[in-house]
Amino acid sequence: MPSVTYIEHNGTEYRIEVEDGLSVMRGAVDNGVPGIDGDCGGECACATCHVYVDEAWLAKTGTPSEQEASMLSFAATAQPNSRLSCQIAMTAELDGLVVRMPEAQH
Amino acid sequence: MNAPVAPAGDAWTTPLDQLDPSHPALFQTQTHWPYFERLRREAPVHHSTSSPFFGPYWSVVKYKDIMQVEVNHKVFSSDSSFGGISIRDRPKDLRLPMFIAMDPPQHDEQRKVVQPIVAPANLAKLEGIIRERVCRILDGLPRGEEFNWVEHVSIELTVQMLATLFDFPFEDRRKLSFWSDCATMPVEAGGYVTSEEKREEVFAELLAYFTGLWNQRVNAEPRPDLVSMLAHGEATRNMSPREFLGNLILLIVGGNDTTRNSISGGLLFLNQNPGEYAKLRANPALIESMVPEIIRYQTPLAHMRRTALTDFELGGQRIRAGDKVVMWYVSGNRDPEAIEEPERFIIDRKRPRQHLSFGFGIHRCVGNRLAELQLKILWEEILRRFERIEVVGEPRRVFSSFVNGIAELPVRIAA
Numbered sequence: 001m002p003s004v005t006y007i008e009h010n011g012t013e014y015r016i017e018v019e020d021g022l023s024v025m026r027g028a029v030d031n032g033v034p035g036i037d038g039d040c041g042g043e044c045a046c047a048t049c050h051v052y053v054d055e056a057w058l059a060k061t062g063t064p065s066e067q068e069a070s071m072l073s074f075a076a077t078a079q080p081n082s083r084l085s086c087q088i089a090m091t092a093e094l095d096g097l098v099v100r101m102p103e104a105q106h
Numbered sequence: 107m108n109a110p111v112a113p114a115g116d117a118w119t120t121p122l123d124q125l126d127p128s129h130p131a132l133f134q135t136q137t138h139w140p141y142f143e144r145l146r147r148e149a150p151v152h153h154s155t156s157s158p159f160f161g162p163y164w165s166v167v168k169y170k171d172i173m174q175v176e177v178n179h180k181v182f183s184s185d186s187s188f189g190g191i192s193i194r195d196r197p198k199d200l201r202l203p204m205f206i207a208m209d210p211p212q213h214d215e216q217r218k219v220v221q222p223i224v225a226p227a228n229l230a231k232l233e234g235i236i237r238e239r240v241c242r243i244l245d246g247l248p249r250g251e252e253f254n255w256v257e258h259v260s261i262e263l264t265v266q267m268l269a270t271l272f273d274f275p276f277e278d279r280r281k282l283s284f285w286s287d288c289a290t291m292p293v294e295a296g297g298y299v300t301s302e303e304k305r306e307e308v309f310a311e312l313l314a315y316f317t318g319l320w321n322q323r324v325n326a327e328p329r330p331d332l333v334s335m336l337a338h339g340e341a342t343r344n345m346s347p348r349e350f351l352g353n354l355i356l357l358i359v360g361g362n363d364t365t366r367n368s369i370s371g372g373l374l375f376l377n378q379n380p381g382e383y384a385k386l387r388a389n390p391a392l393i394e395s396m397v398p399e400i401i402r403y404q405t406p407l408a409h410m411r412r413t414a415l416t417d418f419e420l421g422g423q424r425i426r427a428g429d430k431v432v433m434w435y436v437s438g439n440r441d442p443e444a445i446e447e448p449e450r451f452i453i454d455r456k457r458p459r460q461h462l463s464f465g466f467g468i469h470r471c472v473g474n475r476l477a478e479l480q481l482k483i484l485w486e487e488i489l490r491r492f493e494r495i496e497v498v499g500e501p502r503r504v505f506s507s508f509v510n511g512i513a514e515l516p517v518r519i520a521a
Contacts, residue, residue: 013149039459045177045466048459065175068469070214076225106475 002095008035009103018090025049025086035101042086047071048105049085054098061088077102109296109505117141122149126156127165127192130292131357133408134505142437144168151421160193163430167437169444171421175412175433176467182412182431183209192508193411193432200302204352206469208294220332223271224476236480239266240411240487250521252498254514268361273331285312286362289355295505313351332357364406365477370512371404375451377497382453390489397451397481402461403451408436408510435462456501495519
């Protein structure tokens with residue numbers, strides 16, 4: 001299974017295997033990784049699964065959809081490498097992906 | 107004047123095409139539940155033409171269907187010119203522009219001006235202020251005698267918060283709750299606002315007061331309060347007076363009614379569910395998951411409304427361009443297909459934040475985390491002080507199918 005490394009705002013790292021096709025948000029929520037909420041359950045409708053994608057992975061994770069971009073645009077903590085992790089589906093190609101969490105989800 | 111009574115007829119036997127779940131008296135008497143239960147089973151996307159107040163409208167009552175409407179702002183508009191975000195159509199010339207009642211791109215631009223007030227760093231700053239106030243309010247409560255929890259705690263705490271966010275003169279803070287109530291009160295409710303003219307008089311007073319604050323702040327350095335942010339924000343500094351008024355009402359109602367009624371509702375639910383209250387006392391760490399459960403269970407705003415811009419098929423029904431579409435959060439939050447045992451108040455749910463009370467999509471509540479923070483601190487400090495706060499009488503509820511409000515909650519704290 002491909003793995004994702006989630007890094008909390010305080011630096012704590014979690015390496016989690018996430019099934020092909022599942023979202024990066026789901027991988028965190030189902031495995032109790034703190035710092036990702038996913039209130040809307042993966043509908044790209046709440047922006048509480050906000051992550052910063054490690055620069056090295058940006059090309060492979062793609063670009064946000066229009067809906068995702070507008071949800072992200074309201075997050076005070078957004079940066080150019082921000083994504084909603086419910087919108088990144090795991091594939092073999094993303095094995096080793098590194099994402100960091102903002103100081104809070106809101 | 108007394109408010110109209112709930113419609114005669116039974117939720118289960120009235121012919122479906124005559125069913126009207128929107129009557130404010132149903133919410134006031136808490137008799138709305140079976141209407142929505144029936145609609146979830148028999149007509150999850152339902153057209154009603156029998157409202158004496160609101161004209162024809164669609165009801166969307168299931169969690170998943172509501173989510174579909176929420177995320178599709180290109181079809182389902184919030185724009186005030188079509189009627190905005192509540193089931194009642196105000197007279198055309200009185201409709202107020204405000205960012206919740208706008209579509210992109212203007213919505214996005216104006217929302218971004220005020221959003222920083224609830225950024226994580228600012229919330230961290232507010233936490234200390236909230237705790238100090240909560241302590242002061244709780245320490246001043248009467249002991250051994252009956253009092254109204256809504257008046258002493260729910261309103262007081264939320265107006266103090268709002269006064270801080272606006273940097274509003276503290277001694278005048280009760281004006282904020284008065285204006286908020288006047289903004290949402292149906293004219294039939296038998297309250298202070300008996301006509302739209304009366305409401306406009308109140309709005310004129312509100313606008314005059316805030317224009318004074320705006321004038322002070324527009325000529326001063328930008329500061330992190332909402333009036334200063336609006337006065338200096340690129341997307342808001344040239345607002346018309348009606349737009350300024352609209353956005354003020356949005357922020358005042360948004361910061362008042364919702365948290366206020368969740369504060370009241372939470373105490374009521376714990377009294378109705380003594381097992382949960384005992385669980386909480388035994389383990390205060392459950393406050394974390396209890397707070398979103400209170401907000402789900404109360405659903406402080408019973409609905410949000412949209413207007414269809416094009417024809418759209420939802421749940422097998424053909425919604426036409428121009429139709430009014432009401433998303434009943436109060437029903438979606440009790441949908442057993444989305445939430446396990448939704449009728450029960452359970453303070454340690456696994457995914458308590460999966461509820462509709464804050465809305466979803468681009469209009470999701472700006473202040474959601476601040477609301478949760480206020481409730482969290484309040485319950486932490488309550489548990490530190492009081493073994494039990496007892497509800498000693500029936501709550502008195504407001505006549506509204508928009509604000510799910512509690513006006514009076516008689517309580518007693520042992521001497």
